[in-house]
Amino acid sequence: MAMTSDSEDRRAAAKEATGWLIALREEPDDGALRARFDAWLVASPANQTAWSETRHVDELIGRARPALGAHAQPTPVDLGSARRRWRPRRLAVAAAAFAIAACVLLVFTPGILLWFQAAHTTSTAELRLLRLEDGSVVQLGPASAIDMTFVPAERRVRLLKGEAFFEVVRDAARPFIVESGDVRTTVLGTSFEVRLSSEGTDVAVRSGLVRVAVDGPGPPVSEQLAAGDRLRIGSVGQVERSRGAPDEAAAWLQGQIVARDRSVADIVDELGRYHRGTILIADDTLARERVTGVYNLADPRAALRAVASAHGATVREITPWLTVFSRN
Template sequence: MADPACNDNPDNSSEKIDREASSWLIRLDDDRDDMALREAFNVWVTSDPRHAAAWQETLRIAGTIALVQHNVPVPAQAAVALRSGTGRLKRWQGAWSGVAAVAIASCAAWLMLPDALIALRADHLTATAEVKTITLPDGSNVTLAPSSAISVLIAGGRRDVHLLRGEAYFDVVHDVNRPFRVLAGESETRVLGTAFDVTLTDSAAGVAVSRGAVQVSLPARAGNAREMLPAGESVSVDWQGSVRREHVRPDRVAAWRQGRIIVADESVSEVIAALRPWYRGYILARGPGLESRRVTGLYDLRDPDAALVALARAQRIEVRNLSPWLKVVTVE
């Protein structure tokens, strides 16, 4: 999920400020105990009365889902600015201009640091809903899923790719003298020539093979095990060290390349996680049924709105549109 933007530009559009308020709502709800995040939010909401107004409206719309309304009130100085009306806007902004500019710049840098660090390390990146195919110097092809990033080192006897974020499909040129390695988190996949998919999320890493075979070295929390995967097999390990190995049809590996997701007995949360990189906004999912409700079906990634409607009908879940870029999915 993109971080809330901290911007002191007085020409910000109302839509941009509303989007920032929605983003703060998601971030604050995800990290309720993060005091540094709360301080950064306070800087943003008090830096401009339009920010405070957008925040109040966002809370009003989202109030019935009880997100952070009771935890993150509008600071007093922002409330005063709201009540004082537009006649005092320029004076209020002038008083803040020096201090707020520095504070907001620091806030923006802090919030954007994780994405900035990935961007600095990455040789190739994709944006929301963007799919990109890259031909590497050795002739191998990598197809990046949306919101993904890789770094590449192909020189001498090394063919190494680091998946920094997201998902990528690899079609590797055979070279018996130079194994091809993909590192994702603490997992490593080693091949000579094959086709396979690698994922890296906040909760797990996984590999699925569509052609040939790969060797996957799992992290220490999974016992440093090595898994040999032929075509039609997948393995994933979560951050607690739980390993799951499954059969998968080779022609369904990386079906996202055709803009679809095919799931069999997956949780609702996993389906929503697959939709997020394709949705130009934020999807907030809540409720006890996120993990217990199981889903089987085919969904169109290129139309996340329609996919969520289909998911809601199949699972009897509630999808609420709080704004053009914010959806809340409730699974009881």
């Protein structure tokens, strides 16, 4: 119970610190406001930590702002000298409030429309076993979502987010189809994994045969995979085929990530399914670097630090909802 209380206190302090940042920026010369803020700040160590973290995030945002370039600058309009004195500050405060609100929506309600489409979902670090009406089994990975349509002619599952491992009961008259974006995986009876990420779709086979087809705008793709085969269809249609041990498919069911020449961004995305909040990779070059290794999902933070260490990077928890992965 103490851990829950500490977490709630930290979240409350972080929310209050954000409010103080906006208020002080809007009214920097208000002595009474400053006095109330000072009293809040010394009231608890949690408040002091939250304020320090909030200021740090504000500085990160400030350093990123020049990258927006000239297109982000407002067009000057002469509305009188008095209005010119206060309008830029009001705009900055409004922009800060909007950014904070957007972050809250990003962290606490990601893909909210997607969850309305789904028949089954999981939350962070949650695994769920589903027994389907035909006797097949779906093991749904964390932060994942699927929808299903079973009719006499076929069994169809849509992977909307995340990853799932399928153990399919054979029925020659009723193929089992998994759709993930433009990728369609068709089987009669087999066990295989499908994983959907920002970089594309991965299909890995543990037993039996599957056929993978791509219906996207690029050249048509049709590949047959056997046990140990893995196919990656990138977000822009590139196809990579590889082989590994059959039990590497859905290694997360054994509490592991088995990475073979995957990008840092891809590994961080998978670890993020076990981590509350957002993990931000601050460097695009770092995000594209390659990773090979085995990581223990029992301690996702340690796994994240191991990936960072191998690439000369560090992991910093800026707030309870934001972790930054960077070389700075």
